[in-house]
Amino acid sequence: MGSSEPKIRVESLVKIFGKKPRSALELFRAGGTCESILEQTGDVLGVAGVSFAIQPGELFVIMGLSGSGKSTLLRCLNRLIEPTSGTVYLDGEDITHAEPDRLRDIRRTKMAMVFQKFALFPHLTVAENAEYGLTVRGMAARERRRRALETLEVVGLSQWADRLPAELSGGMQQRVGLARALATEADVLLMDEAFGALDPLIRRDMQAELLRLQSELHKTIVFVSHDIHEALKIGDRVAVMQAGAFEQVGTPEELVTHPVNDYIRDFMLDVNRAQVLKTGSIVRIVQPIVLGESSVREALEHLQDCDRQQTYLVDSTGRPAGIVEARALAAALAGGCEDIRTVLRAEFPQATASASIEEVAHLGRFGLPVAIVDESGQLAGVVDPADILGSIGRLSQRAVAEEIAAVAAAKPQAII
Ligand SMILES: Nc1ncnc2c1ncn2[C@@H]1O[C@H](COP(=O)(O)OP(=O)(O)OP(=O)(O)O)[C@@H](O)[C@H]1O
Numbered sequence: 001m002g003s004s005e006p007k008i009r010v011e012s013l014v015k016i017f018g019k020k021p022r023s024a025l026e027l028f029r030a031g032g033t034c035e036s037i038l039e040q041t042g043d044v045l046g047v048a049g050v051s052f053a054i055q056p057g058e059l060f061v062i063m064g065l066s067g068s069g070k071s072t073l074l075r076c077l078n079r080l081i082e083p084t085s086g087t088v089y090l091d092g093e094d095i096t097h098a099e100p101d102r103l104r105d106i107r108r109t110k111m112a113m114v115f116q117k118f119a120l121f122p123h124l125t126v127a128e129n130a131e132y133g134l135t136v137r138g139m140a141a142r143e144r145r146r147r148a149l150e151t152l153e154v155v156g157l158s159q160w161a162d163r164l165p166a167e168l169s170g171g172m173q174q175r176v177g178l179a180r181a182l183a184t185e186a187d188v189l190l191m192d193e194a195f196g197a198l199d200p201l202i203r204r205d206m207q208a209e210l211l212r213l214q215s216e217l218h219k220t221i222v223f224v225s226h227d228i229h230e231a232l233k234i235g236d237r238v239a240v241m242q243a244g245a246f247e248q249v250g251t252p253e254e255l256v257t258h259p260v261n262d263y264i265r266d267f268m269l270d271v272n273r274a275q276v277l278k279t280g281s282i283v284r285i286v287q288p289i290v291l292g293e294s295s296v297r298e299a300l301e302h303l304q305d306c307d308r309q310q311t312y313l314v315d316s317t318g319r320p321a322g323i324v325e326a327r328a329l330a331a332a333l334a335g336g337c338e339d340i341r342t343v344l345r346a347e348f349p350q351a352t353a354s355a356s357i358e359e360v361a362h363l364g365r366f367g368l369p370v371a372i373v374d375e376s377g378q379l380a381g382v383v384d385p386a387d388i389l390g391s392i393g394r395l396s397q398r399a400v401a402e403e404i405a406a407v408a409a410a411k412p413q414a415i416i
Helices: 021-029 034-041 070-077 100-109 126-130 141-154 170-183 200-217 228-234 252-257 262-268 296-306 326-334 357-366 385-391 397-409
Strands: 008-017 044-054 059-064 085-090 111-114 188-192 220-225 237-242 245-250 310-314 320-325 350-352 370-373 379-383
Touching: 008 021, 008 070, 021 034, 021 044, 034 044, 044 070, 044 085, 044 245, 059 070, 059 228, 070 188, 070 220, 100 111, 111 170, 126 141, 126 170, 141 170, 170 200, 200 228, 220 228, 228 252, 237 252, 237 262, 245 252, 245 262, 252 262, 296 310, 296 326, 310 379, 320 326, 320 370, 350 357, 357 370, 357 385, 379 385
Parallel strands: 059 220, 059 237, 111 188, 188 220, 350 370
Antiparallel strands: 008 044, 008 085, 237 245, 310 320, 370 379
């Protein structure tokens, strides 16, 4: 991400359904609402002047209740629905005004779509379905079969290539839909309630699968969902839509911690904050001691200076090597021992900054600060057990009670 050109840029997009889109558009521009426009023209304002940009590699979720305009907006991106006004840019190219041939080309090679109902051909095999996007593009049979098998492998279905869709479960059929989109090698995937028809457990698997694929493939994904939990789980950013407009666009953490209005706040009420918030949001930056560079006395002074009970020691590459506690240091010093290694605990709780607070909550029970490491394994800071409990303060009473019971019952030496 960063300051590169956005993959997709949408400017003032409006979609009006009905017989008088021009006069409805004028009313909209004059400040008309969905209701007033409907009343005066009989037309429906599907998308109400939305502007946003999506960066390459971003998973952008459009979330909203039924009828808020999500599907319409998504379909305006590849012009399965023609916008009434506004512009959509893909890699800087204005596709709102692209000629039909060019548009076809874009849909076949640059923007692939995955549908809720899978949209598989029942009489074609799994492999034939997966290669369908390449067939319509006129690719030679051998090459498209090779690519289809490759993508079926990616989604874990290579054993099923010669079966018919009806022989597959719902989750597997959606994997075929995903394979078909991936086979086109399009770098933009438009996914319309792609997991909406799946059972909750299968749905969870597919969300995890999508995140796994995304961490390898780095596609730009626009994902429509009516489920706030799904949106917050998979989205790099989430746009919450109502009456054709965006109420708020932000990272899951921003939405949970800084809802802009009551509408968003209401959505967040039953969200498990510990699942959404990352440990990075409560990490404390600490000054670790480099192993071999400090004596027991110096480590104790260091702890007194920073008013902490424990400190991590890192090796010469900055990776945590162990933790020492003030009491152990004081005892060692009283016994005349200056070698810090004698009191170093090499077992300590550790997590990454991108882990959710829920994922590290069980590590808080050891009563030690959790070492938070960055992607290269270097110590980025610590999360204190008290901060874990504090951050999940808005969890249900039951969840907090369970957490406290787990802390009380835990055996400190069993550090994971
Ligand atoms: N072809 C159409 N003709 C007239 N109105 C339409 C058409 N398609 C959508 N609409 C209206 O536009 C608005 C937005 O619909 P849209 O399907 O985009 O919402 P959505 O958020 O995707 O809802 P859902 O989750 O139920 O699919 C709704 O009021 C809908 O009734």
